[in-house]
Amino acid sequence: MAYRSIFRPDLFEGQVILVTGGGSGIGRCVAHELAALGARLVIAGRDPEKLARVADEIESEGYSVDTLCCNIRSEVEVAAMIEGVLALHGRLDGLVNNAGGQFHAPLADISAKGFEAVVSTNLTGGFIVMREAYRQWMQGHGGAIVNMSADIWMGLPGFAHSAASRAGMESLTQSAAAEWAGSGVRVNTVAPGMITSSGFDNYEGAGVDQIRAYPERVPAKRYGTVAEVSAAIVFLLSPAAAYITGSCLRVDGGSPNGRHGQALKQVKGLPAFDGFHLSSTPVLFEESNRT
Template sequence: MSGDRTKASKESHMRYQSVFTPGLFDGRTVVITGGGSGIGRCTAHELAALGARVAIIGRDPDKLARVRGEIEADGGLVSTHAADIRDEPAIIAVIEEILAEHGRIDGLFNNAGGQYRSPLESITTKGFEAVVRNNLTGGFIVMREVYNRWMKENGGAIVNMIADIWHGWPHFSHSAASRGGMLTLSESAATEWAASGVRVNTVAPGSIASSGLDTYDPKDTEFIQKKVAREIPLQRFGTESEVSAAIVFMLSPAANFITGTCLRIDGGAPNAKPGWWDLAPAERNEPFDGFHRSTLPDILAGRTNS
């Protein structure tokens, strides 16, 4: 990561530096869950910069308000909706609220979720079910309600968040199970909902330099700082902008013949074969960071995680 960029110099652009054409999402409304931080926040900024009316959903009203202030300061259009995606009645109410305010829902980025690091033998049933409900059941509720209440009669595009789950995910088995379920759920929906003009795809980020890294326990700090990037062929963490670009593409008209597909954004991590191939330092692969308000997570910037 090019850590010498300062927040002040990036904010001097005052606009997201997207690779996509200006106005690409003019007149469209896109819903983003988990829009108050990390990849959700970044994607909301990019879509707003491209002309979308963005509706961000999250559990923390204060985080949503901060993102709204940022987007509006940059000239974008955004509404905020506080709800937990695991709460079915709340999500139904929020989708109706968004339709009442914006009149349409053209895209959905099902981003909300999370996990914690733990060996399988130590995961409690309650902990396992909480992660599954957050990463799978909640996303199912949101996409079903968006489909039934708007997209079934009007078409649209859905992008669901999964992760680098290929060949299993040791110490994150609860998340691997739920993200794998989201993959096959999305593949199923892609067929069932195609007749309505609804495309359903997934994105699978690997190790991304996002605020989500700061949510892990202090016992995982050394693992994240010293081991993770060394096991990736491109030898670095990805940026939020590199994930956002993939999501924006999948939501855009350029992807109108793509459905039931998963796009990996992982630096080639699943392709590395420990013991068979020693990874060398990677060269000539500069991170793309078009988000003028991005900062490194504390754990990678050397700041104390308070």
């Protein structure tokens, strides 16, 4: 099998694209699609074993990929990562600024340390990565950056620290889009709703309950797929988005539009697209794990 992208196979031929957080979830899917579309791909993350597994998957399908280990919260490591991309390929055309993380907790129970850890990863770390990509290459050569946001539009109970950091990324993206357009750099965000991925299996208790209840209040009546998020990212990286910068592309099944208290009585929702040939069902959805 091969990735079933809707985009033409040579879309990114000759272009170098870096995907942070490329060892799992959305980043893994994006890496597969970009490789299938001809990109000279580099994936980065903190866990070398995860990166190696994804690299093996991609290489087994006849594509090439390089891996770089990096903690995006470290300015030194991020600078070295971008230097590494340039040493390997001599250019950097696109950045998928995907690395991040959060945990489920009521706002009153989040410690300052826990709050700062999430903000440091999702916002400060993302800032460092895009700044270094700009400083070391894109300022003089142009490029496209896609940052990661989330479905934060009316708050995100249970993940308030993550919502705060993603809201900051929205503002940061708009500022960068204005400041960097003169260098030929486009900066946008993708804001996923609840997307079916291995990340679901990091939660327990109330977090699992929140995930399972999600489709009932979403107009699309389902979760999203990683392939749907990947397609949005690929579009924003592509020449078709040449006049789009400082914008956010929501991939959320209309979730914010279903939060007005009305009963969503429709039985059928919107059909899914899943072009990722290696996608799998999170463990929490397996029948034996339901209570």
